[in-house]
Amino acid sequence: MTPLEEFANWPGGDRVYWRAPGDEAVVGLGEARAVEVDGPWRFEAAAAEAADLLNDGEVAFGGFGFADQPGSGAWDGFPSGRLVVPDKVVRGSAAGAGSSGEAGVLRVEDGTRASYRDAVKQAADAIDAGELAKVVVAREVEAVGSIDSSVVLARLASRYESCAVFGFGRGRSCFVGASPEVLVELDGDVVTTCAVAGTASRGATPADDADNAERLASDPKEQAEHRYVVEYLRTRLALAGVDLHPTGDTVVRTLPGIHHLSTMVTGRIAPEPGLALRLAGALHPSPAVGGTPSTFAQRWIAEHEGLDRGWYAGPVGWIDHRGCGSFYVALRSALIGPYGLRLIAGAGIVAGSDPEQELVETDIKLAAVLDVVT
Template sequence: MMPLEAFAEWAGGDRVFWCPPGDDAMAGLGVARAVEVDGPWRFDVAATAAADLLGDRDIAFAGFSFADQEGTGAWAGYPSGWLAVPERVVRGPVAADSGCRSVDGLRVQDGSRASYRDAVKRAAEAIEAGELAKVVVAREVEAGGAIEPAVVLARLASRFESCTVFGFGRGRSCFVGATPEILVELHGDLVTTTAVAGTAPRGATPVEDAINVEQLVSDPKEQAEHRYVVDYLRTRLALAGVELDPTGEPRALTLPGIHHLSTTVTGRIAPRPGLALRLAGALHPSPAVGGTPSLFAQRWIADHEGIDRGWYAGPVGWIDHRGCGSFYVALRSALVGPEGLRLFAGAGIVAGSDPEQELIETDIKLAAILDVVT
């Protein structure tokens, strides 16, 4: 049985689907041992618990909310931190059909456009007043109707081959997405993270596409937004004891519907139990999903954004008994429930940001999932 087929058949219980680019997928089914964590030290608590939960041949899947708060409402069942060793792990390729039947399109219900423009305007005013240098403002769109999470995952895996596709199912809900952004990976002693910030749309023709890339890599506003993230990642990794490698120039990361600026940051550190979780905690939330200064941006988001992010923009991934593992930022994502989906996308607001252009950027990002379910 293929991983996604096994994931689909395990409906109703705890289950995880994980499919990184260029590698086999994994389905983690059921829970053998688990811990829920909260509080300001939730990543360190989870890292300490990992040493007790994990045997030599085990892996544990983990997910965290953006903010340190337990899920309520649609996010009920998604704690601020969850670490679980599954009863069973199924590994293998993602088959083209994966046993998933097709469905009718969903009905988009978007009442967020005016409120999002207003939120961006307030963020720009806070930046102009010197309260912040950058803040990421997100919005939520609903799509009504029934769809199986495995169907969404199969379509995302087919469309976004260069992204990590994930699904965290708890009860009747499942958080799914296709994210290009590595928060941190630790393989042996090699640490890798990526700065993904700065956005441009795809062009209608190859010539227009190339022009959009050229404008992206030379735009001062996009470069400034990107530089905040790179500097943050390097500083936080150095403080965590990582011996950093030199960092190259940003490059264009091209995905269906969108271009991003992307920079890879690498370094070395000796692995130890729980370390990948501690590094994830050191980096979350990066300016790519929160802002800078970090604490002021998080407070602004809590006070002014007006949505419950839940696990959107939080770290999701896995860890083994050595402390090695892989955590991604949960972007291009949606919470799938019995009556439809809640989709999330955000844009980085800096000096000079235009509310209408930031709204368009979130439209492009929301299309990553909307295009495969409507």
């Protein structure tokens, strides 16, 4: 069976699907060993545990919440940090079960549009008052109905070949997504991260699409939002001991349904056990999902956003016994439960942000998953 078929047929609740851009799929089934962490030092704790958890040649899959405390309600079973060494690992083609199957009949329920505009206005007022420079405001919609997580994963893997496609099954729930944003990769001594901030919709025609991409590349508001993220990533990696290379060029990255501004940041550091997790902790949450100044933005989100992000916008990925690994920001994602999906998407609010435009941006991001399930 293919990895996705193994994932679909596994009788237990604990299972992981991972497909990095350009790579084969990897599925982890069951739990040989696992550790859960929470609190402000959860990444450091996870890094220390990883050094003891992993034997030569083994990989632990990990997922972390946006916040440092466990989720509740629909997010029960998803702690603020979890590493698992599977009982069984299967590698192979990303194609498999459900790629042409029925995802189920879903009804989208969204009562958040007016409240989201209000939240963006509050965020803009806080920025105008000098309390923040940027904050990411998210909203949640539901898609109600019957759905199979393996079908969703197959469709995401087929549609988003340049993204990391992931699925973390816990009990009767599965958190799935197709993220364009690598938080940190450590391959040998090479560190890579990517600033992904600044968004524009795709055009209806090739000419419109090119115009949208050009406007994104030259828009002062989008450029300012993007610079916050680039500067943050470079500063945090330098403080973590990474010898940075010169910053790469900022380019427009085009995905199905959306354009983004994107800048690669690279450097070198000597690997050691648990290091990829410590680097992930140094970078999370970046201004692309939180804001700046980071502490004030996180406090604003907790007090004003009005939702439990769970693992949305947290790091998901894997680490090996050497400390090398890959963690992506859990975006373009959905929590699949027995009765449908919960989807969250956010937009970066800076000086001059327009509530209606930011609402449209979240619609575009929500469509990344909705388009493959409805």
